[in-house]
């Protein structure tokens with residue numbers, strides 16, 4: 001695993017998230033559920049807790065966008081880059097953006113939102129890319145059945161390095 005330089009991390013364990021926009025590829029409740037499960041991947045192995053908010057500022061602001069969307073990191077149409085996220089910090093730190101030119105899916109072979117979101121939230125929490133093939137934080141997307149998803153050891157070691165582990169798990 002790799003941390004970002006300076007090892008930025010959240011100084012609190014209760015983090016808020018807010019979904020600012022949705023994709024038209026999936027029903028809203030499926031997006032809400034995929035995001036919630038992607039956050040649980042990380043809270044399952046650390047003391048981190050996530051609370052959804054609907055108004056005001058949140059630590060992790062989530063949205064779907066196309067091409068140039070105001071942060072100087074424009075998306076590239078269908079294919080190529082699927083999403084990106086900012087490392088922990090104020091303002092846009094922690095925010096995750098998903099390329100809405102992708103065909104977002106839940107169970108079939110199109111781009112799986114849960115898997116991509118789990119990767120992006122790794123960045124939101126302080127993990128950079130891993131060079132371990134098969135790690136969630138590997139920079140290349142590869143589809144796997146989300147029902148059988150288990151956080152690879154490399155990613156778990158990285159997140160627990162940052163936030164410690166919950167003894168009960």
Ligand SMILES: CC(C)C[C@H](CC(=O)NO)C(=O)N[C@H]1Cc2cn(c3ccccc23)CCCCCCNC1=O
Nearest residue numbers: 079080081082083084085116119120123138139140141
């Ligand atoms: C890990 C993932 C969830 C998030 C990463 C981006 C990222 O690290 N966000 O935090 C991603 O989108 N990686 C590209 C990397 C990539 C693969 N190719 C590309 C062609 C052009 C540009 C980028 C790519 C070859 C063609 C396949 C394109 C479709 C799949 N895309 C990818 O795997």
Ligand SMILES: [Ca+2]
Nearest residue numbers: 077079081099
């Ligand atoms: Ca794209």
Ligand SMILES: [Zn+2]
Nearest residue numbers: 069071073097
């Ligand atoms: Zn962006």
Ligand SMILES: [Zn+2]
Nearest residue numbers: 119123129139
């Ligand atoms: Zn990434």
